[in-house]
Amino acid sequence: MGKKGLIPIAFLLLLLFPFFLPRFYVYLSSLILIHGLLATSLNFVLGFGGMYQFHHCVFYGVGGYTTALLLTKTSLSPFLAFLAAPFASAILSILMGVICVRLSKLYFGMLQISLGSLVWAIVYRWYSFTGGDDGIHGIPIPHLLASTNSAYYFTLVITALSMFAMYRMLVSPFGKTLQGIRDNPVRCEMIGVNVKLHQLLALIIAGFFAGVAGMLFVIVDTTVFPEMLFWTLSLEVLIMCLVGGWFTFFGPLLGAAILIILRTIISTYTVYWALVLGVIMTLIIFFLPNGILGYIEEKLKRG
Amino acid sequence: MDLYAVLSQILVGLSRTVILFIVSSGLSLILGVLRIPNVAHGSLYMIGAYAAYTISKYFGGQDTGFWVALFGAPLFVAFLSFIVERSVFQFLYEREHLMLVLLTFGFSLIFGDLVKLVWGGEYKTVPVPRIFQGYILLFEHLHLPIYNAFLIIIGPVVALLLWLFVNKTKMGKISRAAAVDREMVGAVGINVSWVFGVTFVIGCFLAGLGGMLVAPTISVTLGMDHSLIMESFLIVIIGGLGNIWGALLGALIFGLTQSLGILLWPQFGIVFPYAAVVLVLVFKPKGLLKSTW
Amino acid sequence: MLEVKGVSKSFDGFMAVSRANLTVNKGEMVAVIGPNGAGKTTLFNLISGILKPDSGRIIYKGEDITFLSPYEIFRKGICRSFQIVNVFQRLTVFENVQLSVLSREKKTWNLLMPAKKFYVDETERILEQVGLKEKRDTVAGFLSHGEQKILEIAIALGGKPEFVILDEPTAGMSPEETVMCMELIKKLRHEMDLTILFCEHDMDVVFGYADRIMVMVRGETVIEGTCDEVRCDTLVQEAYLGVSDE
Structure with missing residues (x-):
């Protein structure tokens, strides 16, 4: 397979970024990786699980806040603070998942978004604990990871490992079952699969990796703010999945890269980035409903 | 707790309920009949408010301006939605909900920036017309701004008109039938596309009306669509998709928990309505009243 | 019986x-x-x-x-097929049948091993029996109606x-x-x-x-x-x- 050979090459290229890119672009690359990881974790349940997780960023935000709060309010080892983030997100996923999996499609999405908004509202207003709408700034990051480059390398390695883990899970029997549930939940039930429990586990895994992404954001940006859990960000991440291709594994990462690079470029010319994004989305939905990577894959398959 | 404080918060909540109801009944109509989860609905509400500002200013910013805006702003929004529906949305009725959510979100982004382009980023205010200025003294300590009283009266009027439209007019009956079985309606020779178009425009008219009515009570600003669209969706969901009375019930729950929540625990006032929604959905996942889905 | x-x-x-x-x-x-x-x-x-x-x-x-x-x-x-086509549209023919076998053997919770190593022989035998072996890697949604109906039966057979x-x-x-x-x-x-x-x-x-x-x-x-x-x-x-x- 020639396609698989691209991955180590891409990884090596990413390793070399800090040697020839200015600092701002290294920082930008970190942001792309983080959002790519976040979008991939969403796509784990969206594209591969068929669940309309409209408000995925809650888990990203909770992961970020967990790390931030542990770093600023406790004297725990920073390592533990990083480790705690994905688990906090996974626990929240269990709580929300148990309530949501009873429903499907739009109803699932709406219940999920209202639960997510509840979490957002608490974070947004709890000034004494979360800093309210200001968020938390200047989070002390261990010296080792404090520079732009080292934060980038850390992000790169963790993102790569997380993506690899998710990929393995998607090609595992569990992953195939999940995709079977996406295609035909009724038939899955008929061949003896406990659909709801499989969906719940998928939600937990997706929440876990969203928490990883949130933790990485704290290291790269040293801030957290309530917009990390606002529903508009969730929809932006959904757009990343759509643009890249939500039935492909690397589509969301590609989508994140495209959107973040475009936003950076366009923002230097105009303040109307949202307008451009809206137009891009409309065009994609009309002409490339399976996303860019989905389109390329289709072309390759047809020969 | 001070009884007057509670009563006055309830009145505040009720006027909020009216705005929420008007906007979400439009959303519910569109969801129920066209099955489009229209995220851009909030933007139309915002455009309604900005249009109210411009129209009212053009007509001298006083009473005349208000009354012209009361009809002009929603009509402007309806016209805008008509163009969007005919040029884009009508081709997408059969798409998956996820695609429709994203597409309409795309439109909300476009609308948001267009508003910024046309009206700029500053706050805008729409004056309360002279006859609605001042307070009504309900009890010894209980004051109700006349404008809020006006809102509380107009809510049921809109609900009634909407009910009459859906249940008593031919158009409404057809749209209700189309909500249940669009193929059947198409088969008896009715142009379903136009039924959908008209329903969509009426729904968006309501969004514009909500924006126009809210304009004198707040400062009109960018981003006012964001929180409102979320609230409207939740209201529609807890009320039962497509059910007009459900939208009223949902708006009441949302408006009252919000205003009383602030009284109960000022810091976490905004948490209460979300908690109420979650509570409803945990026990009644498909909403309180019968959905048309 | x-x-x-x-x-x-x-x-x-x-x-x-x-x-x-x-x-x-x-x-x-x-x-x-x-x-x-x-x-x-x-x-x-x-x-x-x-x-x-x-x-x-x-x-x-x-x-x-x-x-x-x-x-x-x-x-x-007891396994059944359906009147309307009821297969897993985006999975390959092989995966469709394999899923049924995996479920029968209660292996759907395995997260760590690649699925393509599971029950290859049995799945391929079923595909051979129903005559879909050549379509092994075709996505089910691209099969003809008749082939999908056959796949429908093959999924039922996966339950042994x-x-x-x-x-x-x-x-x-x-x-x-x-x-x-x-x-x-x-x-x-x-x-x-x-x-x-x-x-x-x-x-x-x-x-x-x-x-x-x-x-x-x-x-x-x-x-x-x-x-x-x-x-x-x-x-x-x-x-x-x-x-x-x-």
Whole structure:
């Protein structure tokens, strides 16, 4: 397979970024990786699980806040603070998942978004604990990871490992079952699969990796703010999945890269980035409903 | 707790309920009949408010301006939605909900920036017309701004008109039938596309009306669509998709928990309505009243 | 092997199945026939656990399975195919069948091993038996209608069934495809030692392949017997066969 050979090459290229890119672009690359990881974790349940997780960023935000709060309010080892983030997100996923999996499609999405908004509202207003709408700034990051480059390398390695883990899970029997549930939940039930429990586990895994992404954001940006859990960000991440291709594994990462690079470029010319994004989305939905990577894959398959 | 404080918060909540109801009944109509989860609905509400500002200013910013805006702003929004529906949305009725959510979100982004382009980023205010200025003294300590009283009266009027439209007019009956079985309606020779178009425009008219009515009570600003669209969706969901009375019930729950929540625990006032929604959905996942889905 | 005893099911007052009786012995191939709306699919849904009857009993190998859930019934070795195409559209042919095998072996919770190493031989054997081996890596959604119906059967076979319920296996197929499909079912029946319950509209197919026939009209069992018995029964001729000749 020639396609698989691209991955180590891409990884090596990413390793070399800090040697020839200015600092701002290294920082930008970190942001792309983080959002790519976040979008991939969403796509784990969206594209591969068929669940309309409209408000995925809650888990990203909770992961970020967990790390931030542990770093600023406790004297725990920073390592533990990083480790705690994905688990906090996974626990929240269990709580929300148990309530949501009873429903499907739009109803699932709406219940999920209202639960997510509840979490957002608490974070947004709890000034004494979360800093309210200001968020938390200047989070002390261990010296080792404090520079732009080292934060980038850390992000790169963790993102790569997380993506690899998710990929393995998607090609595992569990992953195939999940995709079977996406295609035909009724038939899955008929061949003896406990659909709801499989969906719940998928939600937990997706929440876990969203928490990883949130933790990485704290290291790269040293801030957290309530917009990390606002529903508009969730929809932006959904757009990343759509643009890249939500039935492909690397589509969301590609989508994140495209959107973040475009936003950076366009923002230097105009303040109307949202307008451009809206137009891009409309065009994609009309002409490339399976996303860019989905389109390329289709072309390759047809020969 | 001070009884007057509670009563006055309830009145505040009720006027909020009216705005929420008007906007979400439009959303519910569109969801129920066209099955489009229209995220851009909030933007139309915002455009309604900005249009109210411009129209009212053009007509001298006083009473005349208000009354012209009361009809002009929603009509402007309806016209805008008509163009969007005919040029884009009508081709997408059969798409998956996820695609429709994203597409309409795309439109909300476009609308948001267009508003910024046309009206700029500053706050805008729409004056309360002279006859609605001042307070009504309900009890010894209980004051109700006349404008809020006006809102509380107009809510049921809109609900009634909407009910009459859906249940008593031919158009409404057809749209209700189309909500249940669009193929059947198409088969008896009715142009379903136009039924959908008209329903969509009426729904968006309501969004514009909500924006126009809210304009004198707040400062009109960018981003006012964001929180409102979320609230409207939740209201529609807890009320039962497509059910007009459900939208009223949902708006009441949302408006009252919000205003009383602030009284109960000022810091976490905004948490209460979300908690109420979650509570409803945990026990009644498909909403309180019968959905048309 | 399977006994349906006086099973009834109504929807909003409409009796879809009314005191239906049916016996299937081991190794038999039994057809259920009847006009549209006679309650054949409802009866199959009752047996496979998708619906629960209002009254009556369903006994499989001496065990009451009336109120078991679909997946418990699947695990007992009763697998079914559907009238409408009901495959996993975005998975490959191989994965479609493999999923069924994985589920039977309770391996769907395995997160760490690549799925492509699981039950390759068994899955490929099933694909070979049904003649889909060449399409192994085709995405199911791209198959022709006839191939999807065959895949439908293959998924049912993945459950290593002893008892197979086929709901109009040849629906929508051309006459040639129909013959091929029925020959395939006949072959599978002998190779895998299956007991088969199926329903079908084509009377040539029914009388050509079934050992015994049950006739349903308006939810009720009109007659149950061998092909000859059914053919000779005047009631059936009036109620059903006569109608289909018009």
